[in-house]
Amino acid sequence: MFIFCWILLLFIKGAEVREFNLTGCLHKGPGRIYHAITDEEFILECVLPSQHCTHMYNNSVLYKSKVLWFWQQKDGEPLKIISNESTNPTQEGNALWFRPIGINAAGVYICMIREEIPCLSNIIKVQAKNKANCSDNGRNELSLLIEKGHSISCPGIHCYNHLQRSPVTWYKNGIRVTLQKNRPSLKLKDDKIHLLRIYKKDAGIYVCDYILFDNSSQWTMRRVVRVKIIARNTVHTPNILYPSGMKTLEVEVGKPLKMECKVSFGFERDFLPMITWYRDNKERKSEPLLQDPTRIRAEEFGGKSFVHVATLREVTERDLNSNFICFAQNSVGNSTGVLKLKRKERALFIYILYSAIAVLVGLLVGSAFVYQHWIEIALMYRNYLAKNETVEDCKEFDAFVSYAKQDSFESDSTFLNEEQFALEVLPEVLENKYGYKLCLLERDILPGGAYTDDIVTAIQLSRRAIIILSPSYVNGPSIFELQAAVNCALEDNMIKLILIKYKSFQEPESLPPIVKKALKILPVVTWKSSNSNSPNKQFWKYMQYHMPVKSTRGLRKNSLKCFFRRLFSVVIDSRKATGRSQQIKKW
Numbered sequence: 001m002f003i004f005c006w007i008l009l010l011f012i013k014g015a016e017v018r019e020f021n022l023t024g025c026l027h028k029g030p031g032r033i034y035h036a037i038t039d040e041e042f043i044l045e046c047v048l049p050s051q052h053c054t055h056m057y058n059n060s061v062l063y064k065s066k067v068l069w070f071w072q073q074k075d076g077e078p079l080k081i082i083s084n085e086s087t088n089p090t091q092e093g094n095a096l097w098f099r100p101i102g103i104n105a106a107g108v109y110i111c112m113i114r115e116e117i118p119c120l121s122n123i124i125k126v127q128a129k130n131k132a133n134c135s136d137n138g139r140n141e142l143s144l145l146i147e148k149g150h151s152i153s154c155p156g157i158h159c160y161n162h163l164q165r166s167p168v169t170w171y172k173n174g175i176r177v178t179l180q181k182n183r184p185s186l187k188l189k190d191d192k193i194h195l196l197r198i199y200k201k202d203a204g205i206y207v208c209d210y211i212l213f214d215n216s217s218q219w220t221m222r223r224v225v226r227v228k229i230i231a232r233n234t235v236h237t238p239n240i241l242y243p244s245g246m247k248t249l250e251v252e253v254g255k256p257l258k259m260e261c262k263v264s265f266g267f268e269r270d271f272l273p274m275i276t277w278y279r280d281n282k283e284r285k286s287e288p289l290l291q292d293p294t295r296i297r298a299e300e301f302g303g304k305s306f307v308h309v310a311t312l313r314e315v316t317e318r319d320l321n322s323n324f325i326c327f328a329q330n331s332v333g334n335s336t337g338v339l340k341l342k343r344k345e346r347a348l349f350i351y352i353l354y355s356a357i358a359v360l361v362g363l364l365v366g367s368a369f370v371y372q373h374w375i376e377i378a379l380m381y382r383n384y385l386a387k388n389e390t391v392e393d394c395k396e397f398d399a400f401v402s403y404a405k406q407d408s409f410e411s412d413s414t415f416l417n418e419e420q421f422a423l424e425v426l427p428e429v430l431e432n433k434y435g436y437k438l439c440l441l442e443r444d445i446l447p448g449g450a451y452t453d454d455i456v457t458a459i460q461l462s463r464r465a466i467i468i469l470s471p472s473y474v475n476g477p478s479i480f481e482l483q484a485a486v487n488c489a490l491e492d493n494m495i496k497l498i499l500i501k502y503k504s505f506q507e508p509e510s511l512p513p514i515v516k517k518a519l520k521i522l523p524v525v526t527w528k529s530s531n532s533n534s535p536n537k538q539f540w541k542y543m544q545y546h547m548p549v550k551s552t553r554g555l556r557k558n559s560l561k562c563f564f565r566r567l568f569s570v571v572i573d574s575r576k577a578t579g580r581s582q583q584i585k586k587w
Contacts, residue, residue: 025110025121032049032122032123032220033122033123033218034222035222036098037126037128037156037223038103038126039100040101040224041101042101042105043056043095043097043207043224044095044098044109046069046095046112046113046120048117055175056095056171056175056176057093057095058094058095058174059092059174060093063093063094064084065084066116067091067111070082070109071109072107073104073106088102101126103126103128104126105126106125108121108123109123109124125219134158138153138157139155139225140223140224140225141225143228144198144202144229144230145198146230147197147198147199148197148198149194149195149198150198152170152195152227153191154168154192154208154223154225163213164212165210166210167191168191168192169209169210170208171206172204172206173205174205184196191208193206200229202229205224207222207223208222209221209222230269231266231303232267233267233268233269234266234267234268234303234332235266236266236332237330237334237335238264238329239263239265239335240261240262240326241305242337243326245337246337247339247340249339250342250343250344251319251320253316253317253320253343254314256311256314257312257341258311259311259324261309261310261326261328262305262306262307263308263328263335264305265303265304265328265330266303266330268330271331273304273306273329274328274329274330275308276291276327277291277308277324277325280324289311290311290312290313291311292309292311308326310324319341320341320343322341324340326338375542375545378545379541379545390548393494395494396439396461397437397458397461397463398430398463398547398550399437399463399465399466401426401441402467403419403468404472404478405419406419418472418473421468423443426438427440429540430543434544436547436550438466439461439462441454441455444458455480455481459484459485460488460492460495463495463496464495464547465488465496465497466500467485467498467499468502469500469501469503470503470505471503471504474505474508482515482518485497486514486515487514496546497518498522498523499519499522507519523546526539
């Protein structure tokens with residue numbers, strides 16, 4: 001079966017050669033005759049002569065499947081197909097690359113590019129370098145110093161001074177070299193490329209072509225020059241990136257260990273950097289270690305960085321008492337880095353890690369709990385630890401309630417208005433459930449006095465002022481009570497205001513400035529009629545939080561003191577009033 005496949009493959013290849021009818025290419029004569037020198041790189045392109053004015057070859061992979069190459073070594077021999085898998089020459093794009101070309105590579109080469117070039121024939125004549133009868137074959141590889149000036153010559157061009165020749169045509173990376181306006185530092189003179197200032201982009205593959213004439217025959221001499229751009233040799237010793245100076249590495253005893261030495265070398269021509277690891281113990285004995293081959297980690301223009309690894313199959317107690325030294329050397333000098341091993345306290349580390357995680361989780365959970373239940377925590381603290389605010393303040397009421405009075409025709413029995421909320425709901429919860437005493441104007445203030453004086457007096461006798469805000473309140477006469485409460489709070493720091501947002505409202509422009517400022521900075525508790533009727537809901541917790549801290553201890557003693565203090569103030573006020581009336585009678 002295997003022999004049958006080979007016969008079938010040869011039959012197919014022979015059929016391909018016959019199908020292309022290459023006999024005509026052999027008889028019509030070659031397009032060009034090239035001379036090459038052995039042991040040098042050579043390029044043979046498949047390009048029409050008209051295209052040579054701009055391009056020599058194209059390394060695009062698109063051409064590899066389109067270009068077919070055939071070779072006839074001697075006259076009369078059959079054509080051979082050069083496959084894509086050939087290693088020398090190799091097919092790259094539309095060109096054959098010989099690396100290097102040998103004496104047996106001479107012959108006729110025919111190429112075809114489907115749908116572009118039907119058939120091209122070229123002859124390569126190869127001459128042995130030792131028989132070239134020329135001692136000045138030139139250099140095929142150049143290393144040029146960056147930012148300096150240099151010229152690139154066509155190798156061996158002086159070997160043919162006895163023959164007439166054409167000017168040299170230069171190509172760089174397959175494109176013809178011409179004078180460029182944006183590159184004034186490049187000159188073409190005396191068949192050379194003159195680079196007045198060398199840049200990194202000047203690196204590449206340069207090909208020089210010139211035609212030699214000998215009586216009635218002519219041929220093309222082709223040479224290849226590879227140009228590499230280099231920097232100046234470094235004047236610094238190697239730079240050890242790790243371990244720089246002395247480093248300590250925590251390890252586990254009994255486990256394998258790989259120690260990396262990272263070193264940066266400056267550029268040096270014709271010098272191989274050296275890196276090695278060795279052990280230096282307390283006995284001052286140095287010994288080499290088991291080391292992996294050095295590998296290039298990164299390559300930069302002008303220098304290279306290397307990583308060199310030493311391996312310990314198992315870390316022992318002896319290793320903990322040794323210094324491991326990375327030694328790097330170049331032509332300038334040497335540098336060292338020291339790595340010292342330290343036992344890793346794994347159990348302690350894990351304990352500390354777990355403890356830290358537990359503390360962090362505890363803090364997060366505790367913070368979330370406090371954030372969620374801070375109002376309950378604050379009320380619990382007030383009930384058991386906070387100081388009673390009502391002792392010796394001689395206030396009669398815990399809170400004065402201010403609200404908008406409703407007209408009878410405006411009342412709606414289906415909804416709870418702010419007057420019903422103030423007169424029914426607030427006393428039901430704050431007085432009956434929590435034991436606070438509220439001051440309601442209709443209930444606790446005797447009629448017949450001046451309205452403004454009664455309001456101010458009631459607020460002064462209260463520890464808090466509860467303001468029930470609604471559109472009717474901020475746009476009606478009751479806004480005076482808020483202004484009076486603000487003024488009283490400014491005079492008596494024991495009085496604090498609690499704003500209840502009963503309904504949404506928009507502040508009118510006519511509000512006094514002091515009232516506008518109070519609405520912005522004072523605490524606001526929002527009433528939601530759908531879910532706030534129960535005393536255990538959040539609304540009542542916030543109300544209790546803003547109400548004064550109160551306990552029954554000391555109330556009897558406090559009320560006795562306040563009774564005598566009020567009696568004393570009444571006597572003084574009556575005497576002042578009597579004195580004023582007598583003066584008026586005398587007058």
